[in-house]
Amino acid sequence: MKKGQRIEAFVASLNTGSTHDPRYQGYFLCFNQQQYYEAHDVLEHLWLEEKGPSHQFFKGLIQLAGAYVHLQKQYERPEHATDGRRLRPAWRLFRLAQTNLGPFFPTFRDLDVRTVLELCSKNMLAIEQSDFQINPWSPAAAPILGLGVEGRSNLG
Template sequence: MREEIPSEFWQGIEQFNQQEYYACHDTLEALWMEAMEPTKKFYQGILQIAVGLYHLSNHNWQGTVTSMGEGMRRLDYFKPDYFEINVEQLIHQTTNLLLALQSAGPDKVADFIFAENGGKNSLEITPPKIFKIES
């Protein structure tokens, strides 16, 4: 039987979608520390992707690719969806970003900016969003 979805989880999802990755990490980490498996693994997967995106904002290529890869590996267990979250779509979006980062390499990480920020001579990206499953 699945655990109930705590309101703090939705707060963390909103923080993720608002690109508040550090706050998302803190919110989900508090849940992760108290959760039971398999939900513990689910929280950790999302928060690792958030940490990866936070590293990207600081131009830390190694931290980005490592955290995002670990997060996707943990979330793979929960495809196609879990806790009303479209896990498959989140993994797909994160994979696309990770492949672009790996292709560009660490020397180009500073060229990646989030599309909403705009910029010239940069590789504009759209960060992954977490989508709720619509019933």
């Protein structure tokens, strides 16, 4: 099964009961399960279709997931020739995510954008203060993002 087919099957399996596109919901489901690469892929399909202001918003969320892909890989294999050097790319993606999500402050599409921007800043600062040597991410302290009033957000 090809990647696009896997994503379609995953999205079709979601019974969110939400007014949001299931791909948007799927992003948060994957993100909160520390499946950052999958979160990126699920939302990418929606981002490619979007022509309005949500295009930039989705791009920022994709960049956020991408930053966590880098942190997760570096955490899992810090001595690996490639994965051990992922803190700078993660930092750059956090910065790009801030740039793309900033115009949607404080909330957009039921997401507390303020919390996401704080998350980016927190990670960037931790990486900078360690001179790009210490990864601020760990599975035990991974962030949780939620939507709406009932959504939960935990900066990890």
